[in-house]
Amino acid sequence: MPVQIKxxxxxxxxxxxxxxxxxxxxxxxxxxxxxxxxxxxxxxxVTHIDGQSGISLFDSAPRQLPxxxxxxxxxxxxxxxFLPMTEAPFLVTVAEDxxxxxxxxxxxxxxPYMGVNxxxxxxxxxxxxxxxxxxxxVIDRIGSGxxxxxxWFEETYIITD
Amino acid sequence: MPVQIKxxxxxxxxxxxxxxxxxxxxxxxxxxxxxxxxxxxxxxxVTHIDGQSGISLFDSAPRQLPxxxxxxxxxxxxxxxFLPMTEAPFLVTVAEDxxxxxxxxxxxxxxPYMGVNxxxxxxxxxxxxxxxxxxxxVIDRIGSGxxxxxxWFEETYIITD
Numbered sequence: 563m564p565v566q567i568k569x570x571x572x573x574x575x576x577x578x579x580x581x582x583x584x585x586x587x588x589x590x591x592x593x594x595x596x597x598x599x600x601x602x603x604x605x606x607x608v609t610h611i612d613g614q615s616g617i618s619l620f621d622s623a624p625r626q627l628p629x630x631x632x633x634x635x636x637x638x639x640x641x642x643x644f645l646p647m648t649e650a651p652f653l654v655t656v657a658e659d660x661x662x663x664x665x666x667x668x669x670x671x672x673x674p675y676m677g678v679n680x681x682x683x684x685x686x687x688x689x690x691x692x693x694x695x696x697x698x699x700v701i702d703r704i705g706s707g708x709x710x711x712x713x714w715f716e717e718t719y720i721i722t723d
Numbered sequence: 724m725p726v727q728i729k730x731x732x733x734x735x736x737x738x739x740x741x742x743x744x745x746x747x748x749x750x751x752x753x754x755x756x757x758x759x760x761x762x763x764x765x766x767x768x769v770t771h772i773d774g775q776s777g778i779s780l781f782d783s784a785p786r787q788l789p790x791x792x793x794x795x796x797x798x799x800x801x802x803x804x805f806l807p808m809t810e811a812p813f814l815v816t817v818a819e820d821x822x823x824x825x826x827x828x829x830x831x832x833x834x835p836y837m838g839v840n841x842x843x844x845x846x847x848x849x850x851x852x853x854x855x856x857x858x859x860x861v862i863d864r865i866g867s868g869x870x871x872x873x874x875w876f877e878e879t880y881i882i883t884d
Contacts, residue, residue: 620760649809689756
């Protein structure tokens with residue numbers, strides 16, 4: 563029997579060991595544009611060991627819950643942010659490192675207008691939208707070199723809501 | 724009588740002198756995640772003369788068409804990208820520089836899943852969503868120093884659809 567993991571609500575506190583939650587909680591840091599716009603300023607730790615940070619777009623097929631988590635990956639050379647271009651929640655899975663492989667995964671469900679930034683070298687599952695279209699803005703390191711490490715579990719996990 | 728400007732459909736070709744259009748047109752540059760996800764790779768010229776690029780979120784009050792364009796601004800020290808977190812179109816206004824002030828503005832309307840990246844020092848109007856909530860991911864230069872120049876028109880323009 564695969565181990566079941568219940569997805570919990572994504573919060574900045576709970577997610578802090580893995581990265582940043584980008585959302586509209588609380589007051590904006592600055593009011594700009596003649597009072598018309600709130601700026602939630604510089605909310606992610608964007609890093610790249612070499613190369614530079616760039617903007618890409620991802621269009622991912624949706625998955626559904628319960629979801630079988632078979633693999634996690636990490637990017638040693640830089641952070642990676644996912645910001646949704648739709649209002650649909652998506653699934654976020656992360657794990658602490660345990661001797662070079664992911665430990666027990668933790669699963670989160672986002673709310674609308676909420677993105678995540680995985681810090682460099684943090685184990686995470688691939689992008690898992692739960693509805694169509696699974697379209698996201700992605701800010702990550704652009705550069706050459708090996709920036710992808712995958713780990714396939716011997717025993718998979720089942721993520722439920 | 725204010726000069727009227729008709730907003731046109733946003734296309735990469737037409738926008739090229741001002742910046743990058745980020746969208747899902749054409750084929751993705753890479754297929755990743757075991758065939759489940761298309762990556763439209765590194766689609767924007769992200770620059771910062773000093774400091775670094777960071778991720779912020781903007782929450783802007785919506786405007787409506789016809790829209791009175793009274794001011795344009797530019798950021799000499801870096802690019803600025805706006806990627807919508809909703810599927811609603813928004814208004815984009817840009818102008819070529821004319822002796823240190825914006826020339827005749829050009830207006831564009833986006834389609835869903837389409838963002839823009841203004842290159843450094845390009846005159847543009849402030850963020851103008853056309854429906855609520857006006858929520859965007861913003862990638863721009865984080866740093867100190869004067870990175871905002873505003874120009875208020877003596878005679879305003881009216882943008883129509």
